Amino acid sequence: MRVAIVCVVGLLACAGATRRAERHAADTVTLRGSDTMVVLSQKWAQAFRETRPELSVQVSGGGSGVGIAALMNGTTDLAAASRDVEPRELDALRARGGEPIVLRVAVDALAVYVHEDNPLPSLDVASLRALYRGHATHWTDVGGSDASRVVLYGRENSSGTYVYFKEHVLDRFDFAAETQSLPGTAAVIQAVRHDPKGIGYGGYGFAHGVRLVPIAPARGEPAVVPDERTAIDGSYPLARFLYLVLAEVPTGATRDLVTWVLSDEGQAEVEGAGFFPLPPEVRAAERAKLEDAR
Amino acid sequence: MSRGDRWLAWGSGLALAIVLFATSALFGVTLFEGVPRLDLAFFVEAPDASMVGGGIAPALVGTALVTLLMTVAGVPVGVATGIWLAEYAPRAGRFGPRLAVLVRAAVANLAGVPSIVFGLFGLGFFVLFVGRGLDHALAEGAPVWGRPGLLWASLTLAVLTLPVVIVTTEEAIRAVPDSLREAALGVGATRLDTVFRVVLPRAAPGIWTGVVLAIGRGAGEVAPILFTGAANYLPELPNDPRDMFMHLGYHVYALSTQSPDVDASRPTLFATVLVLLALAFLLNLVASVLRSRARRMA
Amino acid sequence: MKLGRVRTPWWHRAIERLIALFASSAILAVIAIGVFVFRQAWPLLIDDDALTDQGGLASLFRPRLWPGYDEPLHVWQPVGFPGKLDVIPLVVGTLKITGLTMAIAIPLGVGGAVFLSEVAPRRVREWVKAAVELLAAVPSVVVGFFVLAILAGGVQRAFDLTYRLNAFVAAIGLAFAVVPVVLTITEDALRTVPRELVEASLALGARRWQTTLGVTLPAAMPGIAAAVVLGFGRAIGETMIVLMASGNAPVMGLDPTSSARTLTATIAAELGEVTPGSDHWRVLFLLGALLFVVTFALNELGRWVVLRLRRKLRAEEVAPVSGRARRATATAEVAS
Numbered sequence: 001m002r003v004a005i006v007c008v009v010g011l012l013a014c015a016g017a018t019r020r021a022e023r024h025a026a027d028t029v030t031l032r033g034s035d036t037m038v039v040l041s042q043k044w045a046q047a048f049r050e051t052r053p054e055l056s057v058q059v060s061g062g063g064s065g066v067g068i069a070a071l072m073n074g075t076t077d078l079a080a081a082s083r084d085v086e087p088r089e090l091d092a093l094r095a096r097g098g099e100p101i102v103l104r105v106a107v108d109a110l111a112v113y114v115h116e117d118n119p120l121p122s123l124d125v126a127s128l129r130a131l132y133r134g135h136a137t138h139w140t141d142v143g144g145s146d147a148s149r150v151v152l153y154g155r156e157n158s159s160g161t162y163v164y165f166k167e168h169v170l171d172r173f174d175f176a177a178e179t180q181s182l183p184g185t186a187a188v189i190q191a192v193r194h195d196p197k198g199i200g201y202g203g204y205g206f207a208h209g210v211r212l213v214p215i216a217p218a219r220g221e222p223a224v225v226p227d228e229r230t231a232i233d234g235s236y237p238l239a240r241f242l243y244l245v246l247a248e249v250p251t252g253a254t255r256d257l258v259t260w261v262l263s264d265e266g267q268a269e270v271e272g273a274g275f276f277p278l279p280p281e282v283r284a285a286e287r288a289k290l291e292d293a294r
Numbered sequence: 295m296s297r298g299d300r301w302l303a304w305g306s307g308l309a310l311a312i313v314l315f316a317t318s319a320l321f322g323v324t325l326f327e328g329v330p331r332l333d334l335a336f337f338v339e340a341p342d343a344s345m346v347g348g349g350i351a352p353a354l355v356g357t358a359l360v361t362l363l364m365t366v367a368g369v370p371v372g373v374a375t376g377i378w379l380a381e382y383a384p385r386a387g388r389f390g391p392r393l394a395v396l397v398r399a400a401v402a403n404l405a406g407v408p409s410i411v412f413g414l415f416g417l418g419f420f421v422l423f424v425g426r427g428l429d430h431a432l433a434e435g436a437p438v439w440g441r442p443g444l445l446w447a448s449l450t451l452a453v454l455t456l457p458v459v460i461v462t463t464e465e466a467i468r469a470v471p472d473s474l475r476e477a478a479l480g481v482g483a484t485r486l487d488t489v490f491r492v493v494l495p496r497a498a499p500g501i502w503t504g505v506v507l508a509i510g511r512g513a514g515e516v517a518p519i520l521f522t523g524a525a526n527y528l529p530e531l532p533n534d535p536r537d538m539f540m541h542l543g544y545h546v547y548a549l550s551t552q553s554p555d556v557d558a559s560r561p562t563l564f565a566t567v568l569v570l571l572a573l574a575f576l577l578n579l580v581a582s583v584l585r586s587r588a589r590r591m592a
Numbered sequence: 593m594k595l596g597r598v599r600t601p602w603w604h605r606a607i608e609r610l611i612a613l614f615a616s617s618a619i620l621a622v623i624a625i626g627v628f629v630f631r632q633a634w635p636l637l638i639d640d641d642a643l644t645d646q647g648g649l650a651s652l653f654r655p656r657l658w659p660g661y662d663e664p665l666h667v668w669q670p671v672g673f674p675g676k677l678d679v680i681p682l683v684v685g686t687l688k689i690t691g692l693t694m695a696i697a698i699p700l701g702v703g704g705a706v707f708l709s710e711v712a713p714r715r716v717r718e719w720v721k722a723a724v725e726l727l728a729a730v731p732s733v734v735v736g737f738f739v740l741a742i743l744a745g746g747v748q749r750a751f752d753l754t755y756r757l758n759a760f761v762a763a764i765g766l767a768f769a770v771v772p773v774v775l776t777i778t779e780d781a782l783r784t785v786p787r788e789l790v791e792a793s794l795a796l797g798a799r800r801w802q803t804t805l806g807v808t809l810p811a812a813m814p815g816i817a818a819a820v821v822l823g824f825g826r827a828i829g830e831t832m833i834v835l836m837a838s839g840n841a842p843v844m845g846l847d848p849t850s851s852a853r854t855l856t857a858t859i860a861a862e863l864g865e866v867t868p869g870s871d872h873w874r875v876l877f878l879l880g881a882l883l884f885v886v887t888f889a890l891n892e893l894g895r896w897v898v899l900r901l902r903r904k905l906r907a908e909e910v911a912p913v914s915g916r917a918r919r920a921t922a923t924a925e926v927a928s
Contacts, residue, residue, distance in 0.1 A: 028537075030538075035552060038526055038527065038552060039343065039344055039345070039552075041527075042343035042344070042345075042526075042527040043343040043344070045343070045527070045529070046342070046343040046529065047343075049529075049530075056530045058525060058528055058537070058538055059525065059526060059527045059528065060524075060525040060526050060527070060528075060538060061526045061548075061552065062864035062865055063864065063865040064865075065671070065865035065866065065867070066864045066865040069865065069866065069867045069868065072867065073440075073868060075440070075441040075442070092867075133660070148754075149754055151754060151755060151756075156840070156861045156862070156865075157669070157670060157671035157861075157862060157865075158671075158861065158862055158864060158865030158866075162671065163671060166671075166672065166673075172672070172673040173659075173660040173673075174658070174660060174661075174667065174669045174672055174676070175669065177667070177681070177841060177842055177843045177844070178841050178843055178850070178851065179841055180755070180757060180839035180840060180841045180851050181839075181840040181841060181853075181861070182551065182757075182839075182840070183547075183551040183552070183835065183836075183840075183861060184548075184551035184552035184553075185552070186550075186551055186552050186553045186555075186556055187550070187551040187552075187740075189556060190556045191756060191757065193556070194745055194756060195756055197754065198756075206555075208555050208556070208557060208558075209556075209557060272344075273344075296799050296800070296801065298799055298800075298801035298802065299799060299800045299801045301801065302706070302710070302711070302800070302801040302804055302805070303707070303711045305703060306703045306704065306706040306707035306710070306711060307707050307711065308703070309699060309700045309701075309702075309703025309704045309706075309707065310700075310703065310704035310707045310708070310720065312700055313700055313704050313724070313727070313771055313775070314720065314723055316727075316768065317723055317724075317726065317727045317730075320730065320734070320735070320738050320768075323738070323742060324734075324738075370614070371614045371617045374610070374611045374614035374615060375614055375615040375617060375618060377611055378611050378612055378614070378615035379615065382608065382611065382612065382615075383615075386612070393615075393616075396619055397615055397616070397618055397619060399892075399895070400618040400619040400621070400622045401618045402891055402895050403622055403888050403891050403892070404618055404621055404622050404625075405891075406822070406825050406826075406829070406887050406888070406890065406891035407622075407625060407829070407884060407887060407888075408828070408829025408830070408831065408856060408883050408884075408887055409732075409829065409830075409831055410829070410831040410856045410859050410860055410880070410883070411625065411629060411829070411880050411883055411884050411887075412625070413859075413860070413863075414629045414632075414859065414863070414876075414877060414880040415624070415625045415628055415629055417863075418628040418629055418631065418632050418877070419624060419625075419628040422868070423628060453621050453625075456617070456618060456621060457618070460618060484600045484601070484604050485600070485604075485608070486600070486604040486607055486608060487604075510729055513731075514729075514730075514731025514732070514733070514734075515731070515732075516731070516732070516733045516831075516832050517732075517831040517832055517856070517860055520860055520863075520864065521863055521864060543731050543733045543734075543832075544733075546733050546734065546737055547733050547736070547737075547832065547836070550736075550737045550740055550741060550836065551836070560741075563737070563741075567734055567737055567738075570731060570733075570734055571730065571731075571734055574726075574729045574730055574731060574734075575726060575729070577729070578725060578726050578729045582722060582725070
């Protein structure tokens with residue numbers, strides 16, 4: 001008997017819930033994608049909600065590829081990407097009928113982390129490549145003093161950071177099979193923090209309790225420490241833009257959100273998440289892009 | 295006691311001691327590190343955007359909602375299956391016992407399917423097949439049903455927990471003495487009346503044990519909801535069964551792998567784990583109390 | 593003797609039909625899982641265009657000389673230029689971790705069960721069983737967290753390992769999930785051994801330990817085998833613990849102190865990102881289908897052993913024990 005009552009109550013609850021669902025899509029913006037950008041997106045969601053309490057922003061991660069794939073099959077309004085959107089992906093988005101818009105929304109410096117006690121003075125991009133391709137296996141191979149084996153930490157292949165690293169550091173070759181893939185930048189940091197022999201890569205802003213290795217663009221050139229200036233002026237070799245991707249010209253709440261992200265308030269959140277705000281001229285260009293696409 | 299006996303006792307005792315030590319270490323460390331962070335605010339506030347401060351309210355509510363929907367969808371089916379197996383299959387002619395063998399085989403295998411495969415199934419069946427199908431049928435422009443959400447995650451978990459409910463229900467019903475059934479049938483009750491008015495009330499504690507175990511299982515599973523509805527961060531509560539939701543287990547995973555500052559979020563992480571563990575402990579306790587009541591009744 | 597029955601009202605019949613209909617749900621669910629997981633992988637098998645980038649379906653299992661490598665290798669790097677989908681490293685990783693897990697879990701589970709059923713007094717047994725049940729109820733994400741945050745560092749220091757996250761610590765974590773399965777079913781199996789057998793052995797002058805090792809354990813062997821098989825199935829299918837603790841590097845080779853990437857962790861880590869319908873997506877579903885088939889087979893094997901055990905017991909007419917045997921089967925069925 002009690003079972004029957006539970007059934008009936010359940011069915012009623014379901015029916016009620018479906019009816020309430022009518023006013024769904026208009027006041028919710030969904031944002032999926034880059035894990036690197038999850039915290040930034042969450043900060044944006046939280047701050048945006050303070051200015052527009054009637055709207056809600058759903059954030060979820062999974063990686064840049066997830067976000068763009070979700071954009072293709074229409075399961076998200078916005079995709080966050082920490083790598084360039086591939087032409088193939090743009091074509092797939094166009095095939096949906098709209099013209100996709102890719103907005104630069106922040107600047108990130110991809111930092112290389114080692115343990116705080118690791119004396120390694122600096123690395124050039126070629127040595128970094130040799131390490132992660134498995135061609136150099138010991139610290140002494142890359143100018144370190146420690147004779148032990150290097151333990152490589154990296155990101156899952158769903159992350160934009162993984163693809164960016166593969167393209168810009170590894171010259172599109174593969175990671176050594178021994179590279180441990182961890183599911184988030186935090187896991188990489190934690191691993192390196194506890195591992196005197198470890199090396200990892202990830203967003204500049206995540207680095208706590210690890211040492212950032214200065215990176216030289218090529219052998220013999222001066223190594224550069226990542227910071228706001230070197231990331232924005234391009235002297236740090238591993239600086240990149242972070243993007244928000246739209247499948248078509250945005251309307252309503254989605255448009256309000258991206259416009260707000262490019263505003264002073266939106267950009268003010270960027271630093272708190274460990275990235276750098278856009279330089280003024282880039283910001284102006286992105287706002288114009290949004291205006292023109294009306 | 296001979297020397298061999300002592301060896302056996304010590305050797306096997308050591309194995310058990312290791313298991314118990316590991317269990318208590320897990321609980322002990324979590325308690326020790328988690329308790330200082332617990333206060334009322336932790337339970338009623340949303341996490342802040344950096345996942346360092348704030349509470350776990352949305353994850354608590356999300357977990358409660360997903361298990362509630364799961365129970366509503368799964369338990370009636372599971373209980374009905376248990377009733378059929380125990381009460382009807384043996385009497386359903388030539389066909390019944392054979393079907394019962396198949397059903398039992400299916401239940402056992404369902405229990406053994408890896409949870410990540412349930413995740414694939416939930417995505418392939420509920421989200422892409424049913425959800426997309428609904429979108430096409432209702433001619434929605436953008437996918438409304440065909441995306442991960444609370445409803446699909448709940449249904450996936452309902453399938454996952456079906457075996458627990460079925461097995462415990464069947465056991466509980468079988469434990470009811472036949473004399474009760476015969477008495478009811480003897481005074482002219484129909485089979486259905488007998489089942490619902492005589493057998494089920496007697497078997498209720500046993501059935502509830504299964505329900506509670508299923509809830510415990512459903513509340514702790516993360517793999518099946520990875521692709522079917524869980525969100526990293528969603529300070530608002532879901533107000534629609536198609537919304538995504540936060541989940542305690544998923545929150546533990548996200549906190550331990552994606553927090554921007556591991557040191558700063560460590561207390562929050564331990565406190566969240568503590569809440570999840572306490573929930574599992576509590577449900578387990580309720581289940582054993584119910585089970586001992588069921589034993590006493592039988 | 594039966595008196596004339598009251599006519600059953602039509603709606604009673606209707607509800608009974610509905611109950612029978614619901615009862616087939618478990619069968620439908622198993623079929624649907626198979627069908628809908630396999631459906632996404634199916635085009636790989638029939639479509640000639642599938643996996644052309646890397647040389648057709650057989651390339652999933654064959655080493656190949658990829659650009660940038662010195663020798664033909666099995667490589668799992670699905671996102672790359674081009675992507676490389678060779679599942680052998682994942683199978684190797686899964687077997688490595690699962691094997692290690694069983695090496696830890698079988699001695700602990702069987703040993704613990706022997707202690708409970710042969711040595712421990714009744715009161716202790718009740719308490720310990722409750723604790724083991726509690727361990728079984730700990731969500732796997734919590735175990736994964738525990739290994740990642742606390743255990744891994746300690747194990748690395750204790751054994752001076754190169755890798756903090758490796759197959760060995762992942763196996764320790766997995767043992768948390770597998771030991772309760774092995775222990776519970778083994779204990780039930782030990783307690784279904786007929787008392788007469790034990791008493792006969794003792795009466796013949798055998799010591800307690802001789803009886804345990806020589807009579808009780810062999811007699812319970814089918815049940816223990818079932819426990820191992822079901823534990824193995826649990827270990828292969830577990831996701832969150834290995835995802836968080838194994839380091840997830842798709843290395844070949846069986847060194848327990850190096851990392852490993854399992855089938856389950858691969859699906860969990862990658863499926864969220866891939867484009868639906870791509871080769872990568874289909875291969876991940878194929879891995880899921882493979883897991884489904886393997887665990888299905890293991891389950892059937894374990895069940896077959898338990899059922900045989902039960903039939904044997906019933907044939908021997910050991911009335912007071914058969915109830916326990918049935919509970920053993922039930923535990924075996926829900927345990928995983």
